[in-house]
Amino acid sequence: MRFKSLASLKRREPREFVFATLPREIPITRYALDKAFKISELVRAAFRESFEWYGFTLGNRQQPEVVIDIGLPQNTGNVADYVSLAPEKIAAYQETLPPEMVINGWIHSHGDMELRKFSAIDEANQRTVLDYVTTSLRRPVAKREIVIDDLVCLVQGEHQESDLRRGSVSLITDVPVGEVALLETVYGSFCYSLVIGDDGWHHQEICYQNRGILSGHVLVESREAELRLLDSGRSLSPADIRLLQDEVREKIQPISYKPETIERM
DSSP: OOOSOGGGGSOOOOOEEEOOOOOSSEEEEHHHHHHHHHHHHHHHHHHSSOOOOEEEEEEETTBTTSBOEEEOOOOSOBOSSOOOOOHHHHHHHHHHSOTTEEEEEEEEEOTTOSOOSOOHHHHHHHHHHHHHHHHHHOEEEEEEEOOOTTEEEEETTTOOGGGGGSSSEEEEESSOOSOOOOEEEEEEEEEEEEEEOTTSOEEEEEEEEEEETTTOOEEEEEEEOOEEEEOOSOOOOHHHHHHHHHHHHHHOOBOSSOOSSOOOO
């Protein structure tokens, strides 16, 4: 058997119709960013040493792509070069928030470390946060064709049991159908990830998850993103800083030993 070209053997690409996009940059208020660096400053002032800490970026449910605040949950243990979190910790903190507020990512500090990017441990934490926030941030972003090479079209009441044995998928309709295009809704979600350092640097990514409602196909990816600073008209007042100082002393728990797993390149 001869083929005109190898291209004739390739499965055609499914059609996809995109009607919504996910964020490609991170809109964040100056108040939220200032608060993140203030937490690191208060940690050093309270404990006379730089420790990693983590928190959550927060948005409004009506506009979840904008970071308007930083939430500081109860950290389970803080050392100079390691931080980890668990799904139950995320859920517990979400329950403390007002109904209109939603977690849209996470932020943590590398303190005075030289590592100015995400570590392998950070990437695992990002996936944990993404899996959690997906349920509240997902939105329909596309319709994608499901290509079925051996689809069998049958007419209701006219097919035999043996007909159902043919093909990998059977479509039963009330009238004869000659051609079928099956499109599934693709739901997309995002999660912001930020890391900051004591001397004022920051690095950030957006993690994405796309899931087909019928196929169950999941695509997870991440990309670096720029911060877009917004002026919300809110700033850290002396009263805010005093409350934040109390929160740091309550929720940051420095430990003297080093876990076996630490931040690495």
